[in-house]
Every structure is written in C-alpha cells, then in structure tokens.
Amino acid sequence: MDELIAVGRIGPPRGVRGDVFVEPFTDTPDERFAPGTTLQTDPPERGPLTVEALNLSGARMVLRFEGLADRTAVEALRGVRLVVPSSARAPIEDPDEFYTSELVGLAARTAGGAELGPVKDVIDIAGADYLVLDVGGTERLVPFVSAIVPTVSVAGGFVEIDPPEGLFDL
Template sequence: MTVGRIGPARGVRGDVFVQPFTDEPDERFAVGSVLDTEPAERGPLTVEALNLSGPKMVLHFAGVDDRAAAEALRGVRLVIAASERPEIDDPDEFYISDLVGLTARGVDGATLGPVRDVIDIAGADYLVLDIDGAERLVPFVEAIVLTVDVPGGVVVIDPPEGLFEI
C-alpha cells in the first residue's frame, strides 16, 4: 500500500518533499521508520528526520546526503504491506492501492479500461483511467462512480455526456 510519494529535493543536503497518503503522517514517517519503495530497488529507506515546511512534509532518509541523491528518488512511492494498514470502517472510503488496478466498466457493462491511479486535484479525488491508450480523469464522486467492488475487481462508472471527449 502506498503511504506517500517522494517529490522534489529541498535544499542541497538530501532532504525531499513527500506527499503523504496517510491520515497519520507523523506516525507513519516517524524518525526511525523503515519504508519499502516502488520500485523496490530504490529502498528500503529509513527516515532520519521529519519536518513540516508549511503544509508540506520534508523528510531526510539515511544515506541520502546531497541534492543529486534526493532528486534521484523523485517519484518513488513509499509503501507498506497491506497487513500493516488500519481497517477502514466507512464503506464509502477506500485505500488508493485497492482502487488501482480495478477494471472500470460503464453502467451498460462495457469495459472502459483499468484504473491506473487516483490523484488529488484542488482537494477533489479523480480516478485516472486508461481508455484506449488515453489517460482520462473521472471525478471520484457518488454521482459518477456508482459502485466500487474491490473484491470483484470492478468499479462502475456513469460518466456524464462528454466526459471522455475532452
């Protein structure tokens, strides 16, 4: 399960900005935490320091001691085993890692394509679908995403007219 994504370097000493995908970033990224990575050959990474720079999280990992090493980690996902994540009690909430890979289908049952990612744009979540080789964003709202069946591997979408024509 992805708990964060490494962004650009901050400064020249190996610090990086991290976009957290967890409700408990202080706990998940505490000093001494060891995180696996995707791709796996970039890790594991051990957190040496955690700082907040305004609303952004800045981490320093052991052995990442200059800007070049920090930039080489840009885009790397920080992951934990699914067994380490807390249970979700709300049936309308999902882990991003559970949504990625689901098959998106229309209300008519036609396959649209796989869910490649879930992104946040201006406080709203969007499913990133691969439809005929083109990336399409679908607002992750109840009016459009009618069903999420993680065990069944399917998400049912009722796209408004013109959504995929842009």
C-alpha cells in the same frame, strides 16, 4: 505477493546536512515517517531508507535518513517514491470507504450493465480524482464523483458509471 503502495515522494534537499523535503501521500505522516521507520523505495535500488528525524518547515515535511549526511547524498534521491507493502496500511472498517489503489483493476460498467473495460488507474488533476478507463482500447477519463460513479464495489470487483451524454464521444 503484497503490492507496494507509495506513501511519499522525496523532493529537494533542505540545507547542507542531509535534510530533504518529502511530499507525503498519507493521512498520518507523523506515524508513517516516525524516526526509526524503515521504508522501501521505488526504484528499489535507492533504499531501503530509515528515517532518522522528522521535522516540519512551515507546512512542509522534512526528513533526515540514516547514513545520508550531506546535500549531495539526498539530492540523488529526488523523485524517489517511498513505498510500503499494502498490508502495512490500516484496515478500513467502513464498507463504503476504500483505498483508491483498490479501484485499479475493477471492471467498469454502466448503470444499464454495459461493460466499459477495466479501471487502469486513478489520477489527481488539479485536486480532482479521475478514473482512467480502457474503453474499447481507448483511454478515457471519468470524473470520480458520486453523480457519475454512483456505485463502487471493491468486494464485487466493479464500479458502476452513469456517464453524462457525450462523456465517451470525444
């Protein structure tokens, strides 16, 4: 089964004609949200939605969806995530690059080989990425920087953690 990946989140309406601000989670929003593109939604019962128009309002992206012609209709979509099948993403050719969603489920282990537990999630806090690990039944955040996570092997199914002293002591 093809995993669904969020490519954006619907925000507040813009004006009264059905336009809505969208926060993109993609490097290519002009391609991903091109007019005529149909997107699935999370929750699924809110979609699918087909992009009618894409505009920019300053640095913010504004979409209009087919069949949603007023503020009330798009207000009901606030917070809905726009999703696509993972197979719709562009392939990554560099073996040292990956999609962060590919990290979820990988086994985390120390540089010495001690098993820590699985990567449960990757989150962004104040512009920095953190791996969420389940270490002995306790959730731990690990800064996702090369000094602490020197090795990522999606093909091998693991990430290697070189934790500084005290990282897991709290």
